[in-house]
Structure formats: C-alpha cells, structure tokens
Amino acid sequence: MPVEDKQKLQRNERVTIRTVATHAGVSVAAVSKVMRNAYGVSEALRAKVTDAIEALGYRPSRAARGLRGRSFTIGVLLIDIRNPFLPEVIAGVNGVLAPSHYQAMIGVSDARVQLETSLIESMIDYKMDGLVLVAPRLPSEIIAKFAVQIPIVTVGYHDAGATAFDTVNADDQRGAEIAVEALLACGYRDIEMLSLGEREGHAVSVVRQREIGFRRAMQRSGLGAAPIGKIPIASPRREDTMRKFLARKDRPRAVFCWSDLDAITLLSLAMEMGVRVPEDLAVIGYDNSSTAALGLVNLASIDQSGRELGQIATRALISRIEGRTASEHILQVPSLVNRNSLTRSKGTKHDG
Template identity: 45%
Template sequence: MGVPTCSIRPPRMDGVILVAPRLAADVLAGYARQIPSVVIGHHEPTADAFDTVNSDDEQGARLSVRHLIDRGYEDIWMLTAPGRPGGYEVYDRREAGYRAEMQEAGLEGRVQVVRSDSETGSNLAELSELLRDLPKPGAVFCWSDIHAIPLLTLARDEGYEVPEEVAVVGYDNTHVGALPPIKLSSVDQHGVEIGRRAAATLQRRIRGETTGEHLLIQPELVLRASG
C-alpha cells in the first residue's frame, strides 16, 4: 500500500491523534511526516516518526487467562479477529499474551486459537461450532467484546450453563457488555487515561520532539457473571 499523496493538514491543525488499528506502518509514517501524530490502537515500539499510546494488550490477555486458570479451567481457547500480517495489531499482542500465560501455566498443549472469518462476530454457525468443539468445562478468551457478546449470547441460547460449562471473557469493557442481561467479564483499557496521555504526548511532539515515545497503560479485568 502506497502512502497517500494528498495532505491531511487542514488549516490551523497543529497535530493529530489517530485511532488506527488497521493502518500500515508506512502509511502512518507518511501522515506523521506531514503533521505531528500520535497513534492509538497500533503497537510499534521502534517507530520514531510517530508516537503511540495503547493499553498493554499483552498484559490484558494474561490477566484474563490467569483468572480463568485460577477458576479451574484448563481448556481455554482464544477467539480472535481475521488476521493481517505485520504483528502490530492489538489482537496480535493479545494473542501473544494468551499464548505466554498458557505456556507459563504448563498448558501450552491446550492452546487453541480460533481465527474468525467475521469482523463483527456475525457468523453464528462458526460460533456454534466453536461452542460444540470446546471441551466442557471450558473457557473462551475473546480478543474483543465484538466477538465475546455474540458468543456469550449464543452459548446461553443453546442451553450451555454459563460459566459452569462455558466461561467467556472479552476485551474492551464496552457498555453493552456491562448491561445486566449480558454481564460479560471483560478487560477495561482505561480509555480516558489513554486519551489523556495521547494528548500530552502530542503536545510534546508539536513542541519539536523527534524521538518516538511509546506508552502502555495498564489494563484492568472487570469481573461479571460470564466467567
């Protein structure tokens, strides 16, 4: 993918905060050459052209898996998003954390990563197959509430006892996941703090700093009824 040739700088804009989980590094660097930039949702700790501020996605995954292990689950699968090469995506970091925690617990032989073919968790046949194949009792760590909410809803609709037979933990701690009918356990990224630190980091870049700064905000696992 080439770097766009048009300018993104509107009048009187001194800098920009990009939420860019899907933009490639060369595209982000091209934007950053035009205007000071801080990127959220893209991990690239060696970049100098732009700064990044993110949840520590690897640690968030580890918190989730460790909780499920402590609850007694050994068959803990991960449901993740359709992949793209690069290694800087948030779901890549979350998968790395999942694998690391399973290995540390001596459960590397039970690692199972299910890569969805849907961006939105709308493939119910795929989710139903996952639930059918998951050993019981078992647990699923989902890369995002985007997939965790439909998986949890389907598990209940299909008659599985939650969390006794199937536990589900998501990521992002969305408002929908917190609703009483859903009660999804999920990782909170502390988005307000991410935004605050991104703004402060952008001011540093606007003042002329040229060395990349890459900050990780510590996440928190919020426990509810799903696992």
C-alpha cells in the same frame, strides 16, 4: 465593555487576536498561549484573556489559522466505529481538548488501506495540526512518512521502535495473560482464545499482541500450545463461526475473546443455544465496554481504560505540536473486571 460599544466594534471592524490582546492589556503571544492551553499559563492571565474574548465576542478564523500554519484542529481517525471501545477513546480526547481552543474532527475508515490513506491525506490538506490514529492498519513506514508532514500519535498500534511518531497502548500482551491467570485461578484448564481472522495479522496490532500474551500464559502454566480460533470479519460468517464453536463436542470449558465486540455476541448466541455461562462455558472479553457492564450481559472483561488512553494520546499529540521531537511509547497496565460470565461471585476489579 458596554454592549453598545461591543456591537459598534463588531459592525465597524473584525475582532482579531490583536484586538483581544489590546483589550486584555497583554501581548498577542500571551493570547495565543491561552487559546492553545499551553503549559505554564497563569490563572490570572487566563482570566484576562478569557474575559476579553467574551467581551469582544471573538471567534478565531480557522481558515486564517490554517494559512498561518496553525488551525487548532486535531484529526481523529477511527477504523471500526462498531467497536464499543472507541467512544471511550473519543471521550478522553475531547476531555483534554475541552479547556483548550483545539477541536477534534473525526474521520471513519473501514479497514481499507486506500481509504485510510486518503482520509489522512485529506486531514493534512485541511491543515489540521496533528492526528490521533486509532488502531491504524497502515504499515509503520507509511505512517512515518505522514509523520514527517504532520505530528501523529497512534493508539492500539504496538510499534515501540517508531521514531517519527508516538504510540499509546494498553499492554495487550499482559492483558491476555491476566485473562488466562483469572481463568486458571477459577480452576479452568481447558481454555481457548477466539481471535480475529488472519488478514488482521500485522504484528503491531492489538489482536496479535493479545494472542502472544495468551500463548505465553498458557505455556507458562504448563498447558502447552493452546488453540486459537479465528473469527472472520464479515457477517453472517462471523456469527456462523461462533455458533460452530458453541456446538462443538470438544468445546473448551473456558474462552478468552479478543474483544467485547465478539464476546458479547458469543454470550447472546450461547443463551440462544442453551449453553449456560459460566456453568458450561466461562467467558472473558477485552475492553470492559459499557455494554459488558449491563446486568443482562455481565461480561467479565479486561479493562484497558480507553478514556485514559485517549487523554494520554491527546496530551502527547499537543506536546508534539508544541515542538517535541523525541518519540514516546507509552504502555498502560490493564486490569480484570470480574463479572458473572467468569464466576457467580460479586464483581470485583483486580489490577494486573
């Protein structure tokens, strides 16, 4: 379509999905399928519709979509934006949405149930088509009630018995076992875990799942009930707890941290206090964050591939939106990325 015709069309009438369908010579349903990146759309159809959208300058009205029951918007709710694992999850979500006409809207809570509930309700009120909840703190029965109103997929929430919503996780129990096995393989026997405080104790959380795996691996190796230290949520108590750990006369020879979030802080404090890593203390974190790979950090860490988890969760959510009702519970196997905080050898990656 010549530019002058396109401008005339835009001046005189609003370009609608029907206009696009007529211009492309296809049905409205076909245009809709291309826009939501539906399964089975041929490249020829996609090209026709895309060319028509570009030629007409079509921009779908999100308000109208919401009134019709589809906004092509997905809500992503994060609990703790400080965690370096989260950008990878978001990148995975956006990677799947990029070729589609869905967009992600991100909400950030701060581990308060009331705020988390309020954000979910707001996302529902804004007619979002589905929600990805990353490490939610809500009880399963409350998430299930929301899932009656809107398709939901959770990441970092181990409830394999849920029927109203899907779960996508790394196998956190196995991840902790891999960490212990790596420490044992390096000759360490005096091993502890640093975990989060008791108020993070709901059984479906990644924190508690990693504790289960740690205890099981230690008992299986004949080391018995190994101690698990608790790190408080709030600073400066968080750093104070780690300082006390490093200053202990009976400090263990090796430590597995529940997350890179605290393992990196531990490395920094160890350097400050003159504790050599790994000569005095071997350290393994969890998440394989981008910071862990920096040369000055060099933290061995369990890689749960946050980007892949975000991709899988988004595909599962779109499948839910398209009508799937049977629940799915997906577990990905994590792996160890070996760096200098474990051994001084060249970094390698070992699958679990």
